[in-house]
Amino acid sequence: MKYDFDKHIIRTNTGSVKWDHSETLFGDKDILPMWVADMDFKAPQPVIDALIEKAEHGIFGYTKGLGSYHDAIIGWMKERHKWEVKSEWICHSPGVVPALNLIVQTFTDPGDKIIIQHPVYYPFTKVIEMNGRTVVSNPLKVENGQYVMDYLDLEEKIDEEVKMMILCSPHNPVGRVWTREELIRVGEICLKHNILMVSDEVHADLVLKGDHTVFAAISDEFAQRSIICTAPSKTFNLAGLQTSNIIIPNPEIREKFSNALEANFMGGMNTFGVAATESAYRYGEEWLDQLLVYVQANFDYLAGYIETHLQDLVVYPLEGTYLAWIDCRELGLDHQALEELIHKEAKVALNQGYIFGEGGEGFIRLNLACTRSTLEEGLQRIERAIGRIRG
Incomplete structure (x- = not known):
């Protein structure tokens, strides 16, 4: 079975922490969420089928x-x-x-x-x-x-x-x-x-x-x-x-x-x-194997975009997880100013590196388990925001 990871699935009004609580967590309902480690992809079809069968049984x-x-x-x-x-x-x-x-x-x-x-x-x-x-x-x-x-x-x-x-x-x-x-x-x-x-x-x-x-x-x-x-x-x-x-x-x-x-x-x-x-x-193995190919492609796109358009940033090699670790220290911002730039100016919700403790200051963590269009939009927003502070 071929899975379509490019398909955008609307997650608002589903109780999603990632998509429905942006205003509470980040102060902006229009922010693009690319932070918490869950995916914007449907689970494997056999899993969905198993859950439907369990729901139809009707006793929980x-x-x-x-x-x-x-x-x-x-x-x-x-x-x-x-x-x-x-x-x-x-x-x-x-x-x-x-x-x-x-x-x-x-x-x-x-x-x-x-x-x-x-x-x-x-x-x-x-x-x-x-x-x-x-x-x-x-x-x-x-x-x-x-x-x-x-x-x-x-x-x-x-x-x-x-x-x-x-x-x-x-x-x-x-x-x-x-x-x-x-x-x-x-x-x-x-x-x-x-x-x-x-x-x-x-x-x-x-x-x-x-x-x-x-x-x-x-x-x-x-x-x-x-x-x-x-x-x-x-x-x-x-x-x-x-x-x-x-x-x-x-x-x-x-x-x-x-x-x-x-x-x-x-x-x-x-x-x-x-x-x-x-x-x-x-x-679920077939789904997972296809997912890993998609995440790798998203990471390659991210690395290429940063190299071409965001040369003050450095993305570290990704061996595992679907979470990119990006060094923003060349921007010369303290963690409060970096947070302001990403959340308020760019309107992208990312995990700030300082929350991960010593050695995380000046970094951001970006979730690659999203559609390519979401990744493109997030990177473009960040590029525009950095351009404004440079200007």
Whole structure:
């Protein structure tokens, strides 16, 4: 089946956070939303069909999912990521961020330190600080135009109070797909210091260059000291169905997490989320492969446009995710002035880099999972706004 990602689908008046809350969030109802990480594309047709079938059944009671649900996850992980997952390893959560929150509460104590690698998905900081834990930043560094991990800095910042590291793999917002060698090196440091690795792999299926390596698939040692957070939400644009699968090979760690889910009454599953997830993992691969081609083409268009028309900006290579990371520091604006330029002058809603923490100042994050016409319009608006301030 050929999917048409150029088709513009009207999302206003649907309750969309991205499209219906622009005035509340950005102060302008006419702003073009290219910020939050959801797509402007319909889900795969088999997913839509599964949801229609579920809706026509007409009963939406408490749901746990059948064995076929786990089988679909296991099959997807084996086929797409070469990882052999056992059914009993799979736990359920209404989302990866709620799971991260519960993981922090369950496996650390107030005052404990948790390592994250800025600039990084900003809820990482929130789930640490709002639970009374301390962020230890191991900022990424740029070498030869590419973000890399700073292993020396990581080792220097580890002490007996560091209990956990939350890894973003692939990395949001800088777009890196970590190599197996990079993951081995950071994993060995965590093993050496008995640090629990929590790997957020929600973007694992959205790889444009290279191959995604599941952290726990590297070795049994890594598997026994890690929690792998997965979801169909980013891959198939299903975030509103609030379904994620937290995969934990270690039985003791898994039991603690399962007990925490039960204690917080978070073990239930979304009826539609179950149907959509199973269908996506069984029948969504063709859609995903076509999507990745489209996102790559959008990124190539973006890079070419910036090189030709917006030469003060620098876009970093995109290996994974559908989120472009753009350096605007040559404009000479502080983050407030840059925000004013993009949101008020250009009327484009983008994520400002400073919200991702250290190293994000002067950057913007742009969502490429949109129609080409939307991307063209957004870039033209930004070009005109920069032209006005230059003038």
